[in-house]
Amino acid sequence: MDEFKISVLTPEDWVLYKTVRLKSLRDSPDSFGATYEQEAVLSDAQWQLRLDLQSRALNALPLIVQIGDLPVGLAWGVIHKPDVATAHIYQMWVSPALRGKGIATSLLRAIKAWAIDQGCHLLALAVTIGNEDAVNLYESSGFIATGQLEALRVGSALCVQPMVMQLGSAV
Template sequence: MNIITLTAEHAEAYRELRLEALLDNPDAFITTYEQEKQQPNPINSTAENLDSKDTSTVGLFNKERLVGVATLTQEKHPKFAHKGSILALYVTSSFRNQGVAELLIQKVIEGAKDLEIEVLHIAVVTNNTPAIQLYEKIGFQVYGTEHRAIKLKDRYLDEYWMELFI
């Protein structure tokens, strides 16, 4: 397995995995599968996002197949530039419980250190016990709960806000 920073050339593989993520784990993402499918020029916009200077996305490949991703963003305002967030973490189901998510997060942490980020934030729905346990294993701690953070058709989801000082 190989972890690399994704670029525009990985847009099709990323898009395929993103659609899978939205179908398989809809509660874990704000964007819905339907919204993502309706995006005009999806490969072009995905390529632009992967080449953006505002984010960095790492991906883990098993042979030629992209099986996991995680995105790092850094706050832009100078007084907040010491903070970053991990977004869009996803590992395909057949590669879960094999340490892939932890490897991706560790790679993001390395990238954050290179950017002189001092604290990383991540949000996770409160009923996603495996993700919470993973983040706690890495050293993240809950610093707040946002009640009714996500509104679905028939219910709300709460989110924990977690932080890691690096």
């Protein structure tokens, strides 16, 4: 495999972000609360705004993985006020042909380092029951299941399991 690089997305990257996000929603409809149909209709301005963290007053780390110019992975770290001790992980996705090569592990490592730097004590996410690849990834990275199952989205029979990882060095 050619070297992959992880970069932070900026508002100027909105076309790249839109491309990889819509690809992820189409590829893995059961992995995310949002659907392809919901996001395919977003306007250009809405895609740009998502990455305009300053306008949104949002503390977040939107990461893209590329091999050359090709986008092959995505993940966000987000800290929601008022719980600034917890960083949430969203939108984690790796292109099917490149799975099992450590790309998601590298994304997790980058978000964990950022969260520690931001003073967080906890990393949190929710994973769909039955998504074995993702559950294995998170368990082997140190996440543990916690709390009640929740519906993936309104009207879905699928459930997500919340998982957390204590950020020991930040405590």
